[in-house]
Amino acid sequence: MARRRLSYEGTLVLDREGLSKLLADEEQVVALIAEARSRGMEVVISPLTIIEAVHARTNKPRLNWVLSGLRVVPVGDEEARAASKLLMNTGLHGHKYAIDAAVAEAALREHRPVVMLTSDIDDIAKMCGERVRLVAV
Template sequence: MARRKLSHEGTLVLDSEGLSQLLADDETVVALVVEARSRGMEVVICSLTIIEAVHARTNKARLSWLLSGLRVIPVGDEEAKAASALLMGAGLHGHKYAIDAAVAEAALRQQRPVVMLTSDVDDMNRLCGQRVRLVAV
Protein backbone atom coordinates (compact mmCIF):
# COMPACT_ATOMS: atom_id res chain seq x y z
CA MET A 1 0.00 0.00 0.00
CA ALA A 2 1.42 3.41 -0.95
CA ARG A 3 1.91 5.83 1.92
CA ARG A 4 0.28 9.23 1.77
CA LYS A 5 2.73 12.14 1.97
CA LEU A 6 2.32 14.91 4.55
CA SER A 7 3.59 18.50 4.49
CA HIS A 8 6.79 19.71 6.15
CA GLU A 9 6.36 21.16 9.64
CA GLY A 10 2.92 22.29 10.76
CA THR A 11 0.45 20.19 12.71
CA LEU A 12 -1.19 16.79 12.40
CA VAL A 13 -4.59 16.60 14.11
CA LEU A 14 -6.23 13.29 14.92
CA ASP A 15 -10.00 13.11 15.24
CA SER A 16 -11.73 10.29 17.10
CA GLU A 17 -11.21 7.74 14.33
CA GLY A 18 -7.58 8.79 13.95
CA LEU A 19 -6.99 8.26 17.66
CA SER A 20 -8.96 4.99 17.62
CA GLN A 21 -6.87 3.64 14.77
CA LEU A 22 -3.67 4.75 16.46
CA LEU A 23 -4.82 2.92 19.60
CA ALA A 24 -5.51 -0.16 17.45
CA ASP A 25 -1.98 0.12 16.01
CA ASP A 26 -3.35 0.56 12.49
CA GLU A 27 -0.39 0.36 10.13
CA THR A 28 -1.44 3.28 7.92
CA VAL A 29 -2.21 5.67 10.78
CA VAL A 30 0.95 4.73 12.68
CA ALA A 31 2.99 5.34 9.49
CA LEU A 32 1.33 8.74 8.97
CA VAL A 33 2.06 9.78 12.56
CA VAL A 34 5.69 8.61 12.30
CA GLU A 35 6.09 10.47 9.00
CA ALA A 36 4.53 13.62 10.43
CA ARG A 37 6.91 13.60 13.38
CA SER A 38 9.90 12.97 11.12
CA ARG A 39 8.91 16.08 9.15
CA GLY A 40 8.74 18.20 12.28
CA MET A 41 4.95 18.25 12.59
CA GLU A 42 3.39 18.36 16.03
CA VAL A 43 0.73 15.67 16.59
CA VAL A 44 -2.31 16.91 18.54
CA ILE A 45 -5.82 15.96 19.57
CA CYS A 46 -8.71 17.91 21.03
CA SER A 47 -9.41 16.92 24.64
CA LEU A 48 -12.95 15.89 23.67
CA THR A 49 -11.50 13.36 21.23
CA ILE A 50 -10.46 11.25 24.20
CA ILE A 51 -14.08 11.06 25.36
CA GLU A 52 -15.32 10.10 21.92
CA ALA A 53 -12.65 7.47 21.20
CA VAL A 54 -12.54 5.61 24.51
CA HIS A 55 -14.82 2.65 25.23
CA ALA A 56 -15.00 -0.27 27.66
CA ARG A 57 -12.43 -2.34 25.73
CA THR A 58 -9.88 0.46 25.39
CA ASN A 59 -6.42 -0.58 26.54
CA LYS A 60 -5.95 2.07 29.26
CA ALA A 61 -2.17 1.57 29.48
CA ARG A 62 -1.78 2.04 25.72
CA LEU A 63 -4.08 5.08 25.80
CA SER A 64 -1.98 6.68 28.55
CA TRP A 65 1.23 5.93 26.68
CA LEU A 66 -0.11 7.38 23.40
CA LEU A 67 -1.52 10.48 25.10
CA SER A 68 1.88 11.15 26.68
CA GLY A 69 3.25 11.65 23.16
CA LEU A 70 0.46 13.91 21.90
CA ARG A 71 -0.42 17.48 22.76
CA VAL A 72 -3.97 17.47 24.10
CA ILE A 73 -5.74 20.76 23.36
CA PRO A 74 -8.20 21.78 26.08
CA VAL A 75 -11.66 23.16 25.32
CA GLY A 76 -12.58 26.16 27.46
CA ASP A 77 -15.20 28.88 27.18
CA GLU A 78 -13.58 30.75 24.29
CA GLU A 79 -12.95 27.59 22.31
CA ALA A 80 -16.56 26.46 22.89
CA LYS A 81 -17.87 29.80 21.63
CA ALA A 82 -15.65 29.60 18.54
CA ALA A 83 -16.77 26.00 17.88
CA SER A 84 -20.40 27.11 18.22
CA ALA A 85 -19.78 29.84 15.64
CA LEU A 86 -18.31 27.24 13.27
CA LEU A 87 -21.46 25.13 13.68
CA MET A 88 -23.73 28.06 12.93
CA GLY A 89 -21.62 29.06 9.93
CA ALA A 90 -21.82 25.53 8.55
CA GLY A 91 -25.54 25.20 9.26
CA LEU A 92 -24.95 22.24 11.61
CA HIS A 93 -26.53 21.49 14.98
CA GLY A 94 -24.44 21.05 18.13
CA HIS A 95 -26.44 18.06 19.31
CA LYS A 96 -24.92 15.91 16.57
CA TYR A 97 -21.75 17.80 15.64
CA ALA A 98 -20.48 19.33 18.91
CA ILE A 99 -17.30 17.27 19.17
CA ASP A 100 -16.54 17.63 15.46
CA ALA A 101 -16.87 21.40 15.85
CA ALA A 102 -14.50 21.43 18.84
CA VAL A 103 -11.96 19.34 16.90
CA ALA A 104 -12.29 21.62 13.86
CA GLU A 105 -11.90 24.73 16.01
CA ALA A 106 -8.77 23.29 17.61
CA ALA A 107 -7.35 22.40 14.19
CA LEU A 108 -7.94 25.90 12.87
CA ARG A 109 -5.80 27.38 15.68
CA GLN A 110 -2.74 25.21 15.00
CA GLN A 111 0.49 26.02 13.21
CA ARG A 112 0.00 25.73 9.48
CA PRO A 113 -0.04 23.71 7.42
CA VAL A 114 -2.59 21.64 9.27
CA VAL A 115 -3.48 18.08 8.26
CA MET A 116 -6.30 16.17 9.94
CA LEU A 117 -6.79 12.40 9.94
CA THR A 118 -10.56 11.94 10.00
CA SER A 119 -13.36 9.58 9.11
CA ASP A 120 -15.72 12.57 8.78
CA VAL A 121 -14.26 14.26 5.70
CA ASP A 122 -17.57 15.79 4.57
CA ASP A 123 -18.46 17.23 7.98
CA MET A 124 -14.93 18.46 8.66
CA ASN A 125 -14.80 20.07 5.22
CA ARG A 126 -17.95 22.00 6.09
CA LEU A 127 -16.41 23.12 9.39
CA CYS A 128 -12.81 23.77 8.31
CA GLY A 129 -13.15 24.71 4.66
CA GLN A 130 -9.87 24.77 2.77
CA ARG A 131 -7.82 25.83 5.81
CA VAL A 132 -7.18 22.21 6.89
CA ARG A 133 -6.04 19.37 4.63
CA LEU A 134 -8.25 16.38 5.36
CA VAL A 135 -6.97 12.81 5.03
CA ALA A 136 -9.58 10.06 5.21
CA VAL A 137 -8.86 7.21 7.60
Protein backbone atom coordinates in the same frame (compact mmCIF):
# COMPACT_ATOMS: atom_id res chain seq x y z
CA MET B 1 14.30 24.52 35.03
CA ALA B 2 11.54 25.42 32.56
CA ARG B 3 10.87 23.11 29.62
CA ARG B 4 11.76 24.66 26.31
CA ARG B 5 8.90 24.77 23.81
CA LEU B 6 9.89 23.13 20.56
CA SER B 7 9.22 24.87 17.27
CA TYR B 8 7.17 22.66 14.96
CA GLU B 9 6.66 22.81 11.22
CA GLY B 10 2.92 22.32 11.13
CA THR B 11 0.39 20.24 12.98
CA LEU B 12 -1.29 16.87 12.57
CA VAL B 13 -4.69 16.66 14.28
CA LEU B 14 -6.36 13.35 15.13
CA ASP B 15 -10.11 13.00 15.39
CA ARG B 16 -11.84 10.06 17.07
CA GLU B 17 -11.15 7.65 14.24
CA GLY B 18 -7.50 8.72 14.02
CA LEU B 19 -7.01 8.17 17.75
CA SER B 20 -8.94 4.87 17.71
CA LYS B 21 -6.80 3.55 14.87
CA LEU B 22 -3.62 4.71 16.58
CA LEU B 23 -4.71 2.90 19.75
CA ALA B 24 -5.35 -0.21 17.64
CA ASP B 25 -1.84 0.19 16.17
CA GLU B 26 -3.24 0.26 12.63
CA GLU B 27 -0.37 0.42 10.17
CA GLN B 28 -1.76 3.25 7.98
CA VAL B 29 -2.27 5.64 10.88
CA VAL B 30 1.00 4.75 12.61
CA ALA B 31 2.83 5.37 9.31
CA LEU B 32 1.07 8.72 8.75
CA ILE B 33 1.97 9.88 12.24
CA ALA B 34 5.57 8.74 11.84
CA GLU B 35 5.79 10.63 8.54
CA ALA B 36 4.31 13.77 10.09
CA ARG B 37 6.79 13.63 12.98
CA SER B 38 9.69 13.08 10.57
CA ARG B 39 8.62 16.30 8.84
CA GLY B 40 8.69 18.13 12.16
CA MET B 41 4.93 18.26 12.70
CA GLU B 42 3.38 18.22 16.16
CA VAL B 43 0.58 15.69 16.74
CA VAL B 44 -2.40 17.00 18.71
CA ILE B 45 -5.90 16.03 19.80
CA SER B 46 -8.85 17.67 21.49
CA PRO B 47 -9.66 16.44 24.99
CA LEU B 48 -13.12 15.68 23.65
CA THR B 49 -11.54 13.22 21.22
CA ILE B 50 -10.33 11.19 24.18
CA ILE B 51 -13.85 11.09 25.61
CA GLU B 52 -15.30 10.09 22.23
CA ALA B 53 -12.73 7.36 21.45
CA VAL B 54 -12.34 5.60 24.80
CA HIS B 55 -14.66 2.73 25.75
CA ALA B 56 -14.77 -0.18 28.21
CA ARG B 57 -12.45 -2.36 26.08
CA THR B 58 -9.80 0.35 25.57
CA ASN B 59 -6.35 -0.85 26.57
CA LYS B 60 -5.65 1.71 29.33
CA PRO B 61 -1.84 1.27 29.44
CA ARG B 62 -1.73 1.71 25.64
CA LEU B 63 -4.01 4.75 25.89
CA ASN B 64 -1.75 6.35 28.49
CA TRP B 65 1.35 5.63 26.42
CA VAL B 66 -0.20 7.03 23.22
CA LEU B 67 -1.48 10.15 25.00
CA SER B 68 1.97 10.78 26.47
CA GLY B 69 3.19 11.43 22.92
CA LEU B 70 0.39 13.82 21.93
CA ARG B 71 -0.43 17.38 22.90
CA VAL B 72 -3.98 17.75 24.15
CA VAL B 73 -5.22 21.21 23.15
CA PRO B 74 -7.38 23.16 25.60
CA VAL B 75 -11.11 23.63 25.17
CA GLY B 76 -12.44 26.47 27.28
CA ASP B 77 -15.12 29.12 26.97
CA GLU B 78 -13.45 30.97 24.11
CA GLU B 79 -12.87 27.79 22.11
CA ALA B 80 -16.44 26.61 22.76
CA ARG B 81 -17.82 29.90 21.44
CA ALA B 82 -15.64 29.62 18.32
CA ALA B 83 -16.79 26.03 17.75
CA SER B 84 -20.40 27.12 18.18
CA LYS B 85 -19.84 29.83 15.58
CA LEU B 86 -18.50 27.20 13.15
CA LEU B 87 -21.71 25.23 13.60
CA MET B 88 -23.88 28.28 13.04
CA ASN B 89 -21.92 29.29 9.93
CA THR B 90 -22.29 25.84 8.37
CA GLY B 91 -25.88 25.12 9.41
CA LEU B 92 -24.88 22.07 11.43
CA HIS B 93 -26.47 21.31 14.80
CA GLY B 94 -24.48 21.00 18.00
CA HIS B 95 -26.48 17.99 19.17
CA LYS B 96 -24.89 15.86 16.46
CA TYR B 97 -21.71 17.77 15.59
CA ALA B 98 -20.50 19.33 18.87
CA ILE B 99 -17.33 17.25 19.16
CA ASP B 100 -16.54 17.61 15.44
CA ALA B 101 -16.89 21.38 15.82
CA ALA B 102 -14.52 21.43 18.80
CA VAL B 103 -11.97 19.35 16.88
CA ALA B 104 -12.34 21.56 13.78
CA GLU B 105 -11.94 24.70 15.89
CA ALA B 106 -8.79 23.26 17.47
CA ALA B 107 -7.37 22.46 14.04
CA LEU B 108 -8.07 25.98 12.79
CA ARG B 109 -6.03 27.57 15.58
CA GLU B 110 -3.00 25.30 15.23
CA HIS B 111 0.32 26.11 13.59
CA ARG B 112 0.04 25.69 9.81
CA PRO B 113 0.15 23.71 7.69
CA VAL B 114 -2.53 21.65 9.43
CA VAL B 115 -3.47 18.12 8.43
CA MET B 116 -6.28 16.17 10.09
CA LEU B 117 -6.77 12.41 10.08
CA THR B 118 -10.53 11.91 10.05
CA SER B 119 -13.31 9.58 9.00
CA ASP B 120 -15.70 12.54 8.68
CA ILE B 121 -14.35 14.38 5.64
CA ASP B 122 -17.61 16.06 4.54
CA ASP B 123 -18.63 17.69 7.82
CA ILE B 124 -15.11 18.66 8.86
CA ALA B 125 -14.52 20.16 5.40
CA LYS B 126 -17.63 22.32 5.84
CA MET B 127 -16.19 23.74 9.05
CA CYS B 128 -12.51 23.99 8.11
CA GLY B 129 -12.70 24.83 4.43
CA GLU B 130 -9.37 24.92 2.65
CA ARG B 131 -7.39 25.82 5.78
CA VAL B 132 -7.00 22.20 6.92
CA ARG B 133 -5.94 19.33 4.68
CA LEU B 134 -8.10 16.30 5.45
CA VAL B 135 -6.85 12.75 5.15
CA ALA B 136 -9.41 9.94 5.30
CA VAL B 137 -8.69 7.12 7.72
